[in-house]
Amino acid sequence: MSSTLPPPRENQTFFTVSALEAGILSFPRDLFLAGTPSHIPERWDAPALCFLLRHSATGEYILFDNGIRKDVHRLPPAAQRRVDIFGSFVIVHDAAERVASGGLDPARVSQLVISHAHWDHIGDLSRFPHARIVVSSGTYELSRSGYPADPKSPFAQDLFSPERTRVLDPFDGTWAALGPFDRALDLLGDGSAYVVDAPGHVRGHINLLVRTSADGAWAVLAGDAAHDWQLLTGAATIAVHPAHGCVHVDRELAEAYIEILRALALAPDSRVRVLLAHNAQMWEDARANDWEGFWPKTITSL
Numbered sequence: 593m594s595s596t597l598p599p600p601r602e603n604q605t606f607f608t609v610s611a612l613e614a615g616i617l618s619f620p621r622d623l624f625l626a627g628t629p630s631h632i633p634e635r636w637d638a639p640a641l642c643f644l645l646r647h648s649a650t651g652e653y654i655l656f657d658n659g660i661r662k663d664v665h666r667l668p669p670a671a672q673r674r675v676d677i678f679g680s681f682v683i684v685h686d687a688a689e690r691v692a693s694g695g696l697d698p699a700r701v702s703q704l705v706i707s708h709a710h711w712d713h714i715g716d717l718s719r720f721p722h723a724r725i726v727v728s729s730g731t732y733e734l735s736r737s738g739y740p741a742d743p744k745s746p747f748a749q750d751l752f753s754p755e756r757t758r759v760l761d762p763f764d765g766t767w768a769a770l771g772p773f774d775r776a777l778d779l780l781g782d783g784s785a786y787v788v789d790a791p792g793h794v795r796g797h798i799n800l801l802v803r804t805s806a807d808g809a810w811a812v813l814a815g816d817a818a819h820d821w822q823l824l825t826g827a828a829t830i831a832v833h834p835a836h837g838c839v840h841v842d843r844e845l846a847e848a849y850i851e852i853l854r855a856l857a858l859a860p861d862s863r864v865r866v867l868l869a870h871n872a873q874m875w876e877d878a879r880a881n882d883w884e885g886f887w888p889k890t891i892t893s894l
């Protein structure tokens with residue numbers, strides 16, 4: 593396993609990246625962080641972040657994750673019970689409204705890459721009517737076997753219509769190791785973005801590794817690989833809640849993957865930004881800085 597990511601090609605294409613907040617969650621500490629959390633409050637507000645990408649050559653727009661839908665009562669009952677664990681959440685604008693208020697018609701988003709099908713990432717897919725949905729086979733299969741056939745499933749069976757969904761299987765032989773990642777797939781064929789198998793959180797969880805400059809800068813759109821930045825710095829570890837257990841289906845795999853992200857993000861002279869779906873610190877820093885990095889502004893590349 594190599595820790596280095598591939599060098600840029602000649603005239604390398606890349607993406608500009610903008611954050612969007614599509615809902616705010618109240619995170620209970622006991623569910624997420626253990627270790628040395630004495631300075632961490634019992635609950636904190638964290639955003640449901642999505643990331644809007646614009647291709648440097650074609651101008652194509654890709655959205656990574658879709659936040660929370662406004663009509664959460666339409667979620668399966670098991671997902672609604674999970675919603676209740678968060679105690680409170682706020683949705684002022686969904687992802688489509690954020691895209692529109694930044695000056696882009698949501699119908700112009702051509703691909704919607706979904707890290708996993710939890711309710712705070714899936715949003716309402718019908719809000720991006722012309723986007724091809726991109727998910728892993730694990731996510732697709734969890735949904736197809738879901739609610740109502742399985743009344744306990746938090747995933748709706750009709751979530752992904754086969755007509756508009758591209759299903760990617762990390763084990764079908766077309767994915768290959770890339771730098772520190774075991775399995776990656778070149779999404780557009782030009783080396784500008786790679787779908788990365790990111791195991792641990794839930795079956796089928798994927799990340800998107802995107803180039804953010806022509807000369808070697810990157811971002812990892814990391815979804816729920818880690819729920820707080822302190823898990824990357826090592827200031828906290830993954831919690832196991834006395835009643836609800838661990839938020840990851842496989843804690844060891846989640847820890848191993850966090851180790852990869854940590855090495856990329858915290859290396860001296862790192863040119864890799866790791867963007868977590870629920871990074872409260874990044875969100876608060878942006879809020880204090882006139883929403884730097886939030887659509888229609890863009891995140892500066894390292």
Ligand SMILES: [Zn+2]
Binds near residue numbers: 712
């Ligand atoms: Zn999440």
